[in-house]
Amino acid sequence: MSEPAPSSPSRLDPEPIARRDLLGLASLWSAGATLLFALVGMARLPKAAVVSSPSRKYRVTLPESLAPGSAFVPPGRSVALFRDGEGVFAISTVCTHLGCIVKHGPGGFECPCHGSRFDAGGKVEKGPAPSPLVWHKVSADGDGWIVDEGTSVPAGTKVAS
Amino acid sequence: MSPLSPPEPALKRFVSNLRAAPRRMRESALRTGRPSTDRSRSSFVFGNVFLHLHPVRTHRWSLRWSTTWGLGIAALAAFGVTLVTGVLLMFYYKPHPAAAYDSIKDIVYVVPTGRFIRNIHRWAANLMVVVVLLHMARVFYTAAYRAPREFNWLAGMGLLVLTLGLSFTGYLLPWDQLAYWAITIGANIAQSPREVTDALGITGAFDPGGLQKLLLLGSDTVGEEALIRFYLLHVMILPLALALILAVHFWRIRKDGGLVRPGDADRRLPPTGAADYPVFTEAPQKTYQLAALVRGRSAAVGRGPENTVPSMPHLFYAELAVTLLTVALCVGLALLSDAPLKELANPAVPENPAKAPWYFLGLQELVSYSAFMGGIGIPAIVLVGLALIPFLDRESEGTGEWFGGRGGRRVVVQATFVGLGAALLVEAFAIRFGWLREWVPAVPQLAITVFNPGTVLAAIYALYSVWLVRRYDSTRTGALGLFTCFLCGFVLLTVVGTHFRGPNWHFFWSPADWPVH
Numbered sequence: 123m124s125e126p127a128p129s130s131p132s133r134l135d136p137e138p139i140a141r142r143d144l145l146g147l148a149s150l151w152s153a154g155a156t157l158l159f160a161l162v163g164m165a166r167l168p169k170a171a172v173v174s175s176p177s178r179k180y181r182v183t184l185p186e187s188l189a190p191g192s193a194f195v196p197p198g199r200s201v202a203l204f205r206d207g208e209g210v211f212a213i214s215t216v217c218t219h220l221g222c223i224v225k226h227g228p229g230g231f232e233c234p235c236h237g238s239r240f241d242a243g244g245k246v247e248k249g250p251a252p253s254p255l256v257w258h259k260v261s262a263d264g265d266g267w268i269v270d271e272g273t274s275v276p277a278g279t280k281v282a283s
Numbered sequence: 284m285s286p287l288s289p290p291e292p293a294l295k296r297f298v299s300n301l302r303a304a305p306r307r308m309r310e311s312a313l314r315t316g317r318p319s320t321d322r323s324r325s326s327f328v329f330g331n332v333f334l335h336l337h338p339v340r341t342h343r344w345s346l347r348w349s350t351t352w353g354l355g356i357a358a359l360a361a362f363g364v365t366l367v368t369g370v371l372l373m374f375y376y377k378p379h380p381a382a383a384y385d386s387i388k389d390i391v392y393v394v395p396t397g398r399f400i401r402n403i404h405r406w407a408a409n410l411m412v413v414v415v416l417l418h419m420a421r422v423f424y425t426a427a428y429r430a431p432r433e434f435n436w437l438a439g440m441g442l443l444v445l446t447l448g449l450s451f452t453g454y455l456l457p458w459d460q461l462a463y464w465a466i467t468i469g470a471n472i473a474q475s476p477r478e479v480t481d482a483l484g485i486t487g488a489f490d491p492g493g494l495q496k497l498l499l500l501g502s503d504t505v506g507e508e509a510l511i512r513f514y515l516l517h518v519m520i521l522p523l524a525l526a527l528i529l530a531v532h533f534w535r536i537r538k539d540g541g542l543v544r545p546g547d548a549d550r551r552l553p554p555t556g557a558a559d560y561p562v563f564t565e566a567p568q569k570t571y572q573l574a575a576l577v578r579g580r581s582a583a584v585g586r587g588p589e590n591t592v593p594s595m596p597h598l599f600y601a602e603l604a605v606t607l608l609t610v611a612l613c614v615g616l617a618l619l620s621d622a623p624l625k626e627l628a629n630p631a632v633p634e635n636p637a638k639a640p641w642y643f644l645g646l647q648e649l650v651s652y653s654a655f656m657g658g659i660g661i662p663a664i665v666l667v668g669l670a671l672i673p674f675l676d677r678e679s680e681g682t683g684e685w686f687g688g689r690g691g692r693r694v695v696v697q698a699t700f701v702g703l704g705a706a707l708l709v710e711a712f713a714i715r716f717g718w719l720r721e722w723v724p725a726v727p728q729l730a731i732t733v734f735n736p737g738t739v740l741a742a743i744y745a746l747y748s749v750w751l752v753r754r755y756d757s758t759r760t761g762a763l764g765l766f767t768c769f770l771c772g773f774v775l776l777t778v779v780g781t782h783f784r785g786p787n788w789h790f791f792w793s794p795a796d797w798p799v800h
Contacts, residue, residue, distance in 0.1 A: 168512075169494075173502050198631055220471035220654055222464065222633040234635035235468060236651035237788035248721050249788075250651055252478045252728040 178271035181263055184210065191242070193226040201258055201269060202226050209280035212258040212269050213244050219251040231255065243277055324595040336533045340591035341598040343552050344544040349685070350425075351542065353605035354418035358446075360609035361411035362525070365449075368404035369518065372397075376456065378514035380507050383458035384627045391624060402617035408450055410613060412642050415446045423672070423766050424695070426682045426759065427543040433673035435535040438528055440669055445525045447642070452517035454640055455510065463628035464637035466513070467505050470496050472650060472658030479655055482729040504630070545683040549590050635786045644780030645773050648710075649737040651788050652718060656737050664741065665769060672766075678759045691763055694751065698764040702771030705743045709736045710779055714790045744768040 182196045182203065190206035200215045200223055215224050215231065222235035230247065231240040239248040244255030259273040260281050267281075310316070318327035328334045344350060375394055377386040390397035419439060422428055428436035455466040476492035486493070501508030536542070545551070625634070639647050649657030681687025686695050713736045719726045744765060752761035785791040786798060 168498055168501070170497065170501050170508070173497075174506075174508070175503055200631065220468045220475075220650065222467065222637060223631060232787055234633050234787050235464070235637045236647075245724075246720060247724065248717065250653055250731075252654070252731075253481065 179268065181266050181268055183266040191228075195226075196269070199269075199271075201271060202231075203260070203267070203269070205283070206280070209282040210260055210262075210267060211280045212260045214256040214258055214271070216256075217251055218246075218253045218255065219249070224255070245277070318595065321593050325593055328593075328595050334595070336537065337594045337598060338537060338541060339594055341594045342541060342544060342548070343555070343590050343592060344548040344683075345542040346592070346597060346601055350544070351421060352417075353601065353608075354414055354421055356602050356605040357609045358411055358414040358418055359529070360606040361407045361414055361613065362529075363606075364407035364610060364613050365404055365411065366522065368400050368407065369522075371400050372404060373518060378456070378511050380458055380510055380628070383456065383510060387457045387459075387624060398621065399617060402620070402622050403613050405622035406616040406620075407613045408453060409640075410609065410616075411446055412450055414609075415443055416642075419443060420766075420770065424686050424763075425543060425684065426676070426687055428673040429543075429676065429679065429682050430673070432535070432539045432543065435532060435539060436673050437670060438532045438535065440666065441528045442525060442532060444666070445521055445528065449517060449521045449525065450640060450642070452513045452521065455505070455513040456517065457624055458510065458628050459625040460628055460634045461623060461625045461638075463505060463630065464634045465639045466509065467633075468637060468639065468647075468650075470500050470505060470509070472654060473499050475654035475658050478653070478728060478732055482727065482732070543683040545681075548683065552590055555590075555592075636784060636788055638780070638784075641777060641781050644784075645776035648776040648780040648784070652713065652735040652737055653732050655732055656735055660732075661737050661741055668765070668769075672762055676758045676762050678757065681759070686763065687759060690755075691760070694755070694760055694763050695767050698747070698751075698767035699771055701747055701764070702744065702768035703775055705747075705768070706740055706772045706775040709740045709743070710775070712736075740772055744772065 180196070180199070182194075184194055184203060184205060188194050188203075188205050190204070193202035193204060195202050195215070201212050202215050203210065203212050213231075215226070216222075217224050217233040217235065217238055219233065219236055219238050222233050224231040224233045224238070224240065230242050231244070233239070233249065233251070237249045238246065238251035240251070240255050241247050244257065246252075246254055254277060256274045257277050257279060259270040259275050261268045261270075262281060262283065313327070314330050315326035316323050318324040325339045328337055328339050372390060375386055375390050375397065377383060387401075390401055392398070422436065422439065451469060455462045474492040474496035476495070477486055477490065478492075480486040480489060480492065497503070499509070499512065500506075501512050638644060646657055646662065649661060651657070653660075681691060684691075686692040718735060719731050747768060748761040748765035751764040752758060754760075782794070783790055783792070785794065785796070791797055
């Protein structure tokens with residue numbers, strides 16, 4: 123009310139925003155904002171920043187007797203290693219459908235959970251799996267091999283021994 | 284005590300107060316005296332915090348068995364049984380992968396009554412799922428979701444989801460093969476939006492599936508983080524949420540006018556004698572009422588509300604009977620059949636076949652065609668559809684009648700045949716001839732996600748119910764058809780998943796034909 127006009131409003135007229143309403147609304151919004159902020163903070167907690175998982179890069183020694191077409195599965199790992207005329211390669215045995223462990227057999231892989239079937243190169247032949255099995259990176263290391271489950275390579279990548 | 288009479292000696296007063304203490308304690312607990320007459324019992328219900336969720340008087344229609352079959356109370360009783368037995372199991376259970384399996388083994392083989400308590404817990408949980416589904420079907424078929432009860436239908440859906448969530452989280456805790464692989468599959472279903480984002484090539488920028496799995500497991504595989512999370516959800520978060528919504532659910536039953544009943548219920552009930560129908564006209568106590576807030580037209584003077592009986596004892600006996608029956612059923616089943624416990628979880632070798640609990644096997648059947656559609660897409664469509672029912676069906680005919688009268692019953696019978704028939708045909712076709720991938724190996728994944736046995740079945744049901752709406756010019760008829768179809772589809776897929784699927788999820792006529800491995 124800087125300039126009192128001739129028709130200045132009476133002090134009895136209601137203010138455009140009542141003082142009490144302003145304070146009430148301000149406190150209400152502050153409480154709401156505080157709650158929202160706290161909720162966002164709490165929602166952040168369950169999303170882990172560091173995921174604890176075993177090392178995904180490890181060394182294996184292939185048995186001398188490993189014939190082309192048969193698989194070697196390192197104990198406790200979900201990967202199948204193969205050796206043929208062109209070299210060594212590793213195919214993940216985790217089904218791309220819902221994460222069950224596929225079983226290698228003659229002609230390819232079969233998933234026990236929902237019946238997906240993959241050919242010897244991991245391509246989907248049947249069932250609900252949306253994508254082929256992943257090929258993992260393999261590199262020679264002396265008389266053994268380093269498998270890196272954290273790195274995938276294009277299907278068909280074989281490392282000559 | 285008048286100021287003139289000499290006061291009793293303090294010691295004497297002390298002794299007489301001491302002697303009166305037990306009586307006064309009783310009185311102070313009861314507030315309105317012993318509930319021995321109709322009037323004092325009504326006051327008792329009115330004044331007791333636990334009982335006052337009930338009305339003081341109950342309409343006689345609500346007490347007929349065929350009104351509810353007691354399903355709501357049975358679900359509550361089953362929940363109560365799981366709470367009590369669950370707390371008992373927590374005495375010995377240790378939520379860590381190194382100890383969980385052994386602690387369950389201790390409970391089964393060492394702890395006195397441990398196996399029995401675990402069996403009861405497991406059977407009560409199963410019973411709760413069945414009863415909650417039946418309760419929902421009852422509410423739907425009697426059109427009890429209609430105004431003003433729409434919100435309570437939504438609360439009920441929340442309870443259904445929480446019930447399934449409680450079952451699912453409890454499934455991991457034994458840390459046996461069954462648990463480990465069911466939860467691996469479940470967590471990857473949570474991740475299955477990737478099936479769509481991968482096909483669109485946007486997973487790098489937008490990955491809701493990966494986030495869901497990370498939040499659920501706290502890691503990228505099922506391990507100790509996942510176990511403690513499932514434990515926390517199972518014993519704390521979900522039961523608390525369920526209890527909260529349960530309170531709202533019960534409160535709304537009362538505030539929305541009690542159980543639903545047909546408009547002509549009063550005429551259809553047989554007459555009662557005066558003894559069953561007490562009214563308290565002597566010594567009225569009420570001098571003021573919340574006339575602006577309380578439902579109903581006007582105060583009834585000199586007579587009781589039409590066709591109601593005191594809740595205590597009539598309603599309470601009925602509730603007690605249902606509760607006892609539920610407990611007896613849980614205990615009986617627990618004596619007959621042990622809860623399963625397979626070998627210790629082995630992350631390298633899946634169970635074959637790896638089956639979820641039976642009520643998820645219908646979904647698992649759909650998941651075996653497309654992870655995203657079966658696990659997330661179709662369930663989401665069903666939930667949204669269910670939530671919309673009370674807001675789309677604004678008719679009033681047949682409220683409180685099973686199937687809304689004679690015409691409705693015919694539609695339900697027809698829809699049962701359509702629902703079972705369509706599911707049977709689609710399943711038989713997919714089992715006999717395979718699906719897109721077998722015919723055209725190069726088919727894009729998105730085509731399978733959109734067009735698979737699950738979506739085909741849902742589309743058939745939707746088209747059928749649209750036809751019903753037009754044929755009978757009634758939304759309610761369409762809803763009756765759709766609900767019945769989905770119920771039948773659920774049952775049929777569950778049976779197929781439970782009985783006719785064996786190792787590698789191949790079709791077998793009987794589990795006896797499974798190959799030995």
